[in-house]
Amino acid sequence: xxxxxxxxxxxxxxxxxxxxxxxxxxxxxxxxxxxxxxxxxxxxxxxxxxxxxxxxxxxxxxxxxxxxxxxxxxxxxxxxxxxxxxxxxxxxxxxxxxxxxxxxxxxxxxxxxxxxxxxxxxxxxxxxxxxxxxxxxxxxxxxxxxxxxxxxxxxxxxxxxxxxxxxxxxxxxxxxxxxxxxxxxxxxxxxxxxxxxxxxxxxxxxxxxxxxxxxxxxxxxxxxxxxxxxxxxxxxxxxxxxxxxxxxxxxxxxxxxxxxxxxxxxxxxxxxxxxxxxxxxxxxxxxxxxxxxxxxxxxxxxxxxxxxxxxxxxxxxxxxxxxxxxxxxxxxxxxxxxxxxxxxxxxxxxxxxxxxxxxxxxxxxxxxxxxxxxxxxxxxxxxxxxxxxxxxxxxxxxxxxxxxxxxxxxxxxxxxxxxxxxxxxxxxxxxxxxxxxxxxxx
Numbered sequence: 001x002x003x004x005x006x007x008x009x010x011x012x013x014x015x016x017x018x019x020x021x022x023x024x025x026x027x028x029x030x031x032x033x034x035x036x037x038x039x040x041x042x043x044x045x046x047x048x049x050x051x052x053x054x055x056x057x058x059x060x061x062x063x064x065x066x067x068x069x070x071x072x073x074x075x076x077x078x079x080x081x082x083x084x085x086x087x088x089x090x091x092x093x094x095x096x097x098x099x100x101x102x103x104x105x106x107x108x109x110x111x112x113x114x115x116x117x118x119x120x121x122x123x124x125x126x127x128x129x130x131x132x133x134x135x136x137x138x139x140x141x142x143x144x145x146x147x148x149x150x151x152x153x154x155x156x157x158x159x160x161x162x163x164x165x166x167x168x169x170x171x172x173x174x175x176x177x178x179x180x181x182x183x184x185x186x187x188x189x190x191x192x193x194x195x196x197x198x199x200x201x202x203x204x205x206x207x208x209x210x211x212x213x214x215x216x217x218x219x220x221x222x223x224x225x226x227x228x229x230x231x232x233x234x235x236x237x238x239x240x241x242x243x244x245x246x247x248x249x250x251x252x253x254x255x256x257x258x259x260x261x262x263x264x265x266x267x268x269x270x271x272x273x274x275x276x277x278x279x280x281x282x283x284x285x286x287x288x289x290x291x292x293x294x295x296x297x298x299x300x301x302x303x304x305x306x307x308x309x310x311x312x313x314x315x316x317x318x319x320x321x322x323x324x325x326x327x328x329x330x331x332x333x334x335x336x337x338x339x340x341x342x343x344x345x346x347x348x349x350x351x352x353x354x355x356x357x358x359x360x361x362x363x364x365x366x367x368x369x370x371x372x373x374x375x376x377x378x379x380x381x382x383x384x385x386x387x388x389x390x391x392x393x394x395x396x397x398x399x400x401x402x403x404x405x406x407x408x409x410x411x412x413x414x415x416x417x418x419x420x421x422x423x424x425x426x427x428x429x430x431x432x433x434x435x436x437x438x439x440x441x442x
Contacts, residue, residue: 030092031103033135033155033418034363034404037322038313039281040133040160040189042362044306044329045070045222045244045288048110049086049428052397053378054333055355057302059290060226060240065380065393066430067112068169069124071240071290072179073226075114075169078122080391084112086428097406097416105134109426120171125164132160133189143197154194154207161187161216169224179224185249186217191319194260206267207260210274212319215252216281221245234295244286251281251316282314301334310362324362325369331357333376351380353397361403365417374401390433397426 035041047070051058058070067084068074086109093102112126135157143149167181194209227239259270286308294300310324333355342348355376363370378397385392404419 030090030105030422031094031101031134031136032092032420033094033137034361034420035133036135036137036155036157036191036320037363038131038310038315038320038324039216039283040131040157042131043129044308045242045286048084048112049378049395049397049426050335050353050380052399052424052426053353053355053376053380053395054302054335055304055331055357055374055376056329057290057292057304057331057333057355059242059288059302059304060238061290061292061294061300061302062226062228062238063300065391065432066395067114067124067126069112069114069126069128069165069167069181071224071226071242072124072167072181072222073169073177073224073240075122075124075167075179076120076171076177076226078114078116078124078169080116080432080434082112082114083431084110084114084428086110086426089425089427090422092420092422095406095419095421109428122169124167127162127164130161130163130185130187133157133191134160146199149197149199152194152196152198154196155192156194157189157191159187159189161185161189163220167222175227175229177226177228179226181222181224183220183222184217185220185247187215189214189216189317191317193319209258209260210319211256211258212317213254214317216249218247218249220247220283234297236294236296238290238292238294240290240292242286242288244288246285246312247283249281249283251279253277253279253316253318255318279316280314281316282312284309284312298337298340299335301332303330303332305330308362313362322363325360325364327360327362329357329359331355335380337380346384349382353378353380357401363404368407368417370404370417372401372403374399376400390431392432393430395426395428395430397428399424 046056047058050066051070062074062077064077064079067082088109089106091104110128114124116122137155139153141151143151163183163185165181165183169179172178190213192209192211194207196207222244224242229237231237254276255274257272257274259267288306290304292300292302306329309326311326313324335351335353337351339348357374359372361370376399381394383392400423402421404417406416406419
């Protein structure tokens, strides 16, 4: 075994063990008031940096350079042992009808390893975000019966869920591949709601804080299929589908209540534990389907769609209890490499990606549907040191989008929805190497 294989194996094991708790606790998301609802901002089954550059598409788009974990059936196209790691960054501005706030963040994105087990079978394992919670907001309102008083509420939440998965793809027939995955979901979400009353006669406010910690863990299963048919000598049609089965997440809920002074310091003897219970949170199934066309060499175009009945979601939280609505997402994208075999012109070997998407969010205040609109672009830069046995690619993916709006909530002229404008970036390194080569000469 070469030095590359020994070092890679060691790094893979160490990274997966070390990254698990970090990824579960911090998903690297900038401040998002909408992540207060449900399990937070649901990442969905969106794939890696290649899919991000193409608008989140790729359910039916095979390739041999990246880890195809978006659709486990596409793992059969893994030609070399492939190790991929990514870093996420985000800048976001939140705007209401009367306020504006900007924030930014960065964190580990995902880790993935794919291995061809034989000519018809390949497997993968990895770690990626499942949902993220990150919000910090303050609201004010009137107090019934006292026109001189003002009620303040402070909302704060952190955490999220991560997904550690084991996936496999099998070439069944000439044009058909099947696959599946089993994932272990885990993570902790911490949320607090602080309430205070201020009057002209009070020099300082005393805050009553209700805090909830939810620890989640359970398994999630996916089934996948891919069909590829050669339409002409230089044109292929691909169809793909992924179904994520519903699951009941085991949830452990701990609630406390305390009082804090105007500086946020805990008042001695005020901490009271309200509950410490175990229950379930129902996460609905997700259906995804895609179509792509490629020429087996240097370009592909994809169209994907997904649907999930979040109206069936059953929370175990006592702080985040707002109902959710069903969601859908449509996206189109593609990639193009001018000349993959070019020797004299490096940028002819660079892969260029572009995409766009429209999605309905699971949040519908007073029945008003909210949408997420985004454009995507990305690049894949192969290192010049690549050989037929080993290669390294540095990839960049970007998303510029907007979700929500600043419309006033129906029947409420004192507060509006939130419009988020975001720029997301993902930087990934992909290392490919032929680990298993059968010797011809002894």
